Amino acid sequence: MRSRSRLFSLFAVLGLVVAACGGGTTAEPEAPAEAEAPAGTAAGDGDVTTIGFWVAFSDEARLGFTKEKAAEFNAKYPEYNIEVTSFASYNDVFDAAVLAVDSGEPPGIIHFFEAATRQALDAVGADGQPIFKSVTEAIGGRDKILDEPVVLDSVVDAARNYYTVDGSFYSMPWNTSSAIMFSNTDMLEAAGVMEVPSTWAEVEAACEKVMAMPNAPAGCITWPNHSWFVEQSLGQQGELLANNDNGRSGRATEVYLTSDGMLDYVSWWKGLADKGYYTYTGVQRDWDGTANAFLAQEVAMLIYSSSDTTFLTNSGKEAGFDVQASFMPYNGEKEYVGNLIGGATLWLLNGMDKKAEDGALAFMNFFSNPENAAEWHRITGYIPITKDAEALLQSEGWYDESPNSKVASDQLAAAQNTPASLGALLGNFVAIRDIITIAIEDILVNDLDVAERMAQANVEANKSLAEYEALFGG
Amino acid sequence: MLISALVAAAAFGAAFFAKTPRHRKPRRVAVGAAVGLAAAAVVPGVMGPCGFAAEASQVDHVLFFGLMLTASWLALIVVRMIYDRADGAAPETASMTGEIRSGGFRTKPWVPWLLLSPTLLILVVFLYTPAVQTFTLATKLARLGAPNSIDVCLGNFSELLVADPVRVVAYPLVAVAAVYATSWWRRATSRETVSHRLAEVASTFAVLGIFVALYAVFSPGGDGQVAYRPVYVTTLIITVGTVATGMVGGLAIAYLAFRNIRGGGVYRTLLIWPYAISPTVAGILFFMIFDPTAGIFQYLAEAWFGIDVPNYRENAVLAQAAIILASGWKILGYNILFYLAGLQNVPTSQVEAAVIDGASVWQRFTKIVLPALSPITFFLLVTNLTYAFFEIYATIDFMTKGAPAGKTSVAIYEIIRVGVNNGDLGRGAAQSVLLFIAVIGVTLWQFRTSGERVTYGGAG
Numbered sequence: 001m002r003s004r005s006r007l008f009s010l011f012a013v014l015g016l017v018v019a020a021c022g023g024g025t026t027a028e029p030e031a032p033a034e035a036e037a038p039a040g041t042a043a044g045d046g047d048v049t050t051i052g053f054w055v056a057f058s059d060e061a062r063l064g065f066t067k068e069k070a071a072e073f074n075a076k077y078p079e080y081n082i083e084v085t086s087f088a089s090y091n092d093v094f095d096a097a098v099l100a101v102d103s104g105e106p107p108g109i110i111h112f113f114e115a116a117t118r119q120a121l122d123a124v125g126a127d128g129q130p131i132f133k134s135v136t137e138a139i140g141g142r143d144k145i146l147d148e149p150v151v152l153d154s155v156v157d158a159a160r161n162y163y164t165v166d167g168s169f170y171s172m173p174w175n176t177s178s179a180i181m182f183s184n185t186d187m188l189e190a191a192g193v194m195e196v197p198s199t200w201a202e203v204e205a206a207c208e209k210v211m212a213m214p215n216a217p218a219g220c221i222t223w224p225n226h227s228w229f230v231e232q233s234l235g236q237q238g239e240l241l242a243n244n245d246n247g248r249s250g251r252a253t254e255v256y257l258t259s260d261g262m263l264d265y266v267s268w269w270k271g272l273a274d275k276g277y278y279t280y281t282g283v284q285r286d287w288d289g290t291a292n293a294f295l296a297q298e299v300a301m302l303i304y305s306s307s308d309t310t311f312l313t314n315s316g317k318e319a320g321f322d323v324q325a326s327f328m329p330y331n332g333e334k335e336y337v338g339n340l341i342g343g344a345t346l347w348l349l350n351g352m353d354k355k356a357e358d359g360a361l362a363f364m365n366f367f368s369n370p371e372n373a374a375e376w377h378r379i380t381g382y383i384p385i386t387k388d389a390e391a392l393l394q395s396e397g398w399y400d401e402s403p404n405s406k407v408a409s410d411q412l413a414a415a416q417n418t419p420a421s422l423g424a425l426l427g428n429f430v431a432i433r434d435i436i437t438i439a440i441e442d443i444l445v446n447d448l449d450v451a452e453r454m455a456q457a458n459v460e461a462n463k464s465l466a467e468y469e470a471l472f473g474g
Numbered sequence: 475m476l477i478s479a480l481v482a483a484a485a486f487g488a489a490f491f492a493k494t495p496r497h498r499k500p501r502r503v504a505v506g507a508a509v510g511l512a513a514a515a516v517v518p519g520v521m522g523p524c525g526f527a528a529e530a531s532q533v534d535h536v537l538f539f540g541l542m543l544t545a546s547w548l549a550l551i552v553v554r555m556i557y558d559r560a561d562g563a564a565p566e567t568a569s570m571t572g573e574i575r576s577g578g579f580r581t582k583p584w585v586p587w588l589l590l591s592p593t594l595l596i597l598v599v600f601l602y603t604p605a606v607q608t609f610t611l612a613t614k615l616a617r618l619g620a621p622n623s624i625d626v627c628l629g630n631f632s633e634l635l636v637a638d639p640v641r642v643v644a645y646p647l648v649a650v651a652a653v654y655a656t657s658w659w660r661r662a663t664s665r666e667t668v669s670h671r672l673a674e675v676a677s678t679f680a681v682l683g684i685f686v687a688l689y690a691v692f693s694p695g696g697d698g699q700v701a702y703r704p705v706y707v708t709t710l711i712i713t714v715g716t717v718a719t720g721m722v723g724g725l726a727i728a729y730l731a732f733r734n735i736r737g738g739g740v741y742r743t744l745l746i747w748p749y750a751i752s753p754t755v756a757g758i759l760f761f762m763i764f765d766p767t768a769g770i771f772q773y774l775a776e777a778w779f780g781i782d783v784p785n786y787r788e789n790a791v792l793a794q795a796a797i798i799l800a801s802g803w804k805i806l807g808y809n810i811l812f813y814l815a816g817l818q819n820v821p822t823s824q825v826e827a828a829v830i831d832g833a834s835v836w837q838r839f840t841k842i843v844l845p846a847l848s849p850i851t852f853f854l855l856v857t858n859l860t861y862a863f864f865e866i867y868a869t870i871d872f873m874t875k876g877a878p879a880g881k882t883s884v885a886i887y888e889i890i891r892v893g894v895n896n897g898d899l900g901r902g903a904a905q906s907v908l909l910f911i912a913v914i915g916v917t918l919w920q921f922r923t924s925g926e927r928v929t930y931g932g933a934g
Contacts (some may be wrong), residue, residue: 091895098618122620123619124619124620128621131619246784281787282766282786282787282877289765293767324786428897434895445877446879470622471624
């Protein structure tokens with residue numbers, strides 16, 4: 001008996017150790033990046049100001065770029081140390097930042113996404129002070145901070161207008177994209193489709209031909225079931241998602257998930273799925289699965305974020321087919337109003353001292369100076385965020401070399417500047433997006449009535465928004 | 475309404491002590507009533523009588539009253555234990571491991587507390603305080619970064635249930651009463667009689683009745699209620715599936731690997747490996763295997779058998795089966811480990827005797843090996859259930875993200891979706907309290923029922 005219980009406890013301890021090793025490493029955010037400032041300067045000058053920069057990227061390309069630029073900045077300004085920390089998601093960054101503010105060790109800059117703009121504006125710490133400070137206000141009309149020229153005025157209109165709230169440009173745009181379509185032109189041409197389709201009807205016509213091929217692929221078109229694409233379509237159709245001009249002339253207090261534009265779009269989507277043209281990967285917000293389906297030539301067309309233009313174009317070439325980027329298909333029966341942006345901005349934390357704040361501002365402007373913004377665009381496909389960066393790329397002949405990279409910028413430039421095409425500012429937007437995504441999955445998978453299911457989602461979304469307004473609007 | 479609730483709690487307290495020796499009865503009953511009243515009063519004392527407020531729904535009333543009665547009940551149990559101890563009738567706390575309970579500290583009474591204090595401190599800081607905060611949070615509408623929060627009393631709970639107070643009360647009560655009645659019947663009848671067998675069958679059904687009652691109590695959605703019934707059903711399917719796969723598979727493989735085969739040690743070591751893998755990695759592995767675009771399974775099925783396997787994420791049954799397979803496989807190594815250890819302790823003399831008596835392999839397995847393994851099976855049942863409740867989040871997140879349409883969204887996945895991803899702290903906390911209660915309930919039930927049937931071999 002004795003030996004048995006000892007054996008048991010041995011196994012139990014073993015089990016705990018293995019469990020700790022196995023599970024422990026997954027949830028932890030990546031450890032703070034080593035301070036990459038030259039060690040000599042840090043040691044020689046005791047006055048180094050450390051500014052935390054928390055980003056929601058963890059992949060080599062994008063996080064690598066960030067760390068590289070931070071190191072360059074630190075080398076240029078030895079009195080500053082920009083410390084990059086990587087998190088798994090935007091929400092993680094935000095939650096950690098709010099908690100860090102309350103515990104007294106906040107970062108200087110955080111990376112937060114467009115749909116949560118309202119949430120960021122509304123956020124306050126335990127002391128009731130706003131968590132973030134307007135970048136425009138902090139710059140205060142200066143055109144140079146430290147040695148960095150201010151690039152805020154050069155930011156392209158679509159991004160500027162999106163992030164301008166109550167007349168103030170609040171956060172510094174960084175990764176900005178739009179939804180565009182990528183086509184496997186080899187496959188389309190084989191099916192006899194010579195022009196990449198641009199309207200819903202043309203997509204259907206093209207799909208009919210593609211699926212009629214003897215060696216037809218598994219499906220014709222796919223895109224992630226992400227509310228962002230729904231919002232893009234509403235923008236194209238000039239339809240509002242929320243009241244008070246999409247929450248831009250006053251706080252949004254009502255969402256419209258049963259508008260004609262919404263029902264038309266979801267019905268079109270469901271129609272494509274019913275005919276077997278649209279391939280649903282079965283997972284919400286499935287960026288990887290949809291891109292893989294396109295690259296494996298299981299579909300001919302992919303509606304996606306322009307953020308991966310470079311990757312998709314090159315990967316297609318490697319897989320042996322030509323990829324052509326084009327505007328996101330729109331409802332040809334309505335006037336085209338405009339697509340909106342997506343992506344994220346850099347938010348300046350409130351309550352830093354003057355030196356730290358200037359360091360943070362200088363870094364933001366350095367980070368998006370024409371050279372850096374152009375490089376960022378080239379390696380990813382996010383749009384060049386400033387007009388100067390666009391001009392630089394133009395002069396370098398980049399667009400002639402890779403025409404796909406210009407599509408997103410062109411699409412955003414073609415948009416009318418209306419509340420519908422700007423996109424909504426909305427409380428609880430993440431939860432409301434979730435409600436939309438779930439409803440659409442329900443419709444696609446369980447073959448439900450579009451109007452009925454969206455009406456149900458509308459009730460849920462409005463309840464969610466009302467609760468948010470009760471907490472924040474007061 | 476509050477006063478009648480308090481009176482009811484006092485009556486409950488009095489009734490609780492009604493079955494005491496006659497000579498002490500009046501005092502005990504009075505104490506019971508007082509304790510019942512006081513403990514019940516703590517609830518509105520701490521939260522305010524919000525459950526009975528005018529704007530609260532009838533389900534809120536019911537839940538609030540239930541909470542008050544639960545507080546009374548817990549306090550009364552403690553008081554009864556104190557009484558029992560004072561009476562010298564030390565309660566039978568049968569030791570699980572069969573260790574000798576004599577001895578004890580021959581020191582001052584505070585010494586054990588001093589020795590325990592580091593552990594207690596850590597528990598208080600990292601376990602009890604967050605637990606209490608979760609309970610508080612569960613009664614609020616709250617978000618991180620919000621300037622204020624709103625008290626919603628038990629609204630976060632009542633919105634998960636059907637909006638009919640009668641059903642909320644009646645179904646669970648009937649089910650619990652049935653469990654008690656059938657177990658009483660089982661005890662009242664003598665073994666090996668027809669009525670005893672009937673009682674055994676009936677008590678099994680009564681336990682299943684609890685799950686049916688809960689199904690009826692959770693809201694299917696609509697009317698401003700949250701659709702929690704689908705989450706409940708999904709959790710039930712995936713939990714039962716995972717535990718069954720993991721334990722049956724674990725025992726079967728352990729039984730095979732335990733035989734004297736060449737290189738048995740290597741097999742046995744390799745078989746334990748899946749346990750060293752985190753749920754995340756298990757999710758990624760099975761994602762890679764079953765992925766409809768890039769998966770090896772799809773490729774082989776098509777190449778070898780010409781079968782076009784449908785996308786498992788679009789089909790509820792396939793998706794649930796895939797999750798069960800992945801999470802069952804992940805816990806398999808753990809179960810094998812314990813069963814291998816257990817099999818070493820199966821008394822060989824009994825097995826040999828059975829062989830001589832001409833018992834078949836199957837008979838030896840069911841009549842000797844299984845009963846000898848029952849303590850391990852019982853232990854594994856508890857740990858496997860805990861695993862299935864809490865640790866398969868990452869597996870689901872990688873394989874299906876709750877698809878299709880929430881058919882693989884189990885309770886823990888839902889908690890993280892609501893509380894973390896959507897930032898709705900109050901609802902997330904409320905759902906985790908619900909899971910907490912479920913785990914306590916399941917564990918209590920296991921200790922009561924399985925405990926009766928577990929044999930601890932030569933413990934004595």
